[in-house]
Amino acid sequence: MIKTDVVIIGAGPTGLFCAHQLGIIGLKCEIVDNLDKIGGQCIELYPDKPIYDIPAVPKCTGEELTNNLIEQIKPFNFNFHLSDRVQELKNENNKWLVKTLNGKEFETPNIVIAGGVGSFEPRKFPTKSAEKYDGKSVLYSIKDKTIFRDKSVVIFGGGDSALDWAIELSNSSKVTLVHRRDEFRGAPASVQKIKELSDNKTIDLITKYSIKDVKGNGSLESVEIKSESGESKVIKADYVLGFFGLIMQLGPIAEWGLNLDKKTIPVNTENFETNKKGIFAIGDICTYPGKLKLILSGFHEGALAARGCFKYARPDEKYRFEFTTASSTIKDRLGVKE
């Protein structure tokens, strides 16, 4: 059981800056994120896309923004719990007991939900029949590539994951790559390689088709694909792999008794607390009159939520507002000397 002042759910820019503000006012926090890396949507959806509306930063990429925020909170040495997801919350004696999917437990008076639009999960095949084989022979990520040796593998998708795995597995498996159109969004060099492998018959490349059904009798035997005009083909398959990127799912957050407005959590704009005492929501996941889904709004929300957390973390102390330019206490916390 880890005792802390605040558990932050989500390591995107909003969660990171909220952590910074907590550090500045002398609170400790633990940060949990479902992704295997820090940065949230910035790093998962648009690491290379320039952002033009961060105040005083005319232009930076999602990756640069993330790296700068990580640098900014370094002095506080906060712990990150990546590839993990907060699953359960329970209130006991005004403390929240937090359990994660990987079995970690926290005790904290405050939880800050900075979860964007929820956690990233792989997008799955729309076909019902694929669910039966999910995790066994229908896969959306690869942990152990040796299982595919000498097997028939049908890969769906047109991005880098699909292309890279098609190239990699073509060395030791019978690979068929299926994509819904002729153009691929993967790196040009990979697209070129795929075309070569297809020309010399190392892989089967089928475009303008998508999945229709998976078939098997206990174990997976084949996959049926269809074109838009209704033609269909059946391909022998021991494994079917789908690489359609990630989607955002609200997940367990929906089960914590919080008021929800569609997929967002209503908050007050004084300290961004939700209908549950000690649970705050900031960034894209919160809503209030006038809400803008901008990173800069998330920063503001995080700063105010951090002050809201102070009240429950230090009930016997009075919060005193200080500037980083003037306060020696803050400078000590940042480890800077003058």
Add this chain to the structure above:
Amino acid sequence: MAKIKYIEFNGTEHEADVANGLSVMEGAIQNDIPGIDADCGGGMSCATCHVYINDDEWFKKLPEKEMGEDDMLDQAFEPKSNSRLSCQLIISDDLDGLTVHMPEKQV
């Protein structure tokens, strides 16, 4: 201003007058029309505002897809050759009378 007809997968029809400059996606969200999620809020990074333009004449009349829209559509639920992301369809008087069909689901 353009009158846009949104037809859900189950056939339910909704009509909305949408101001010029907004997107077809925003027209749906602001009028509480179900069937369009728009998780990313119009950033062309989620493919949850996916619609079909079943009328071929209309499909050809729409502004061409910009780079990246087809890449996102690859990740949409059941994309077809008449698929568009409704966040990329910006309303002008020219779009008056456009009908969009929503897919069975957005993810």
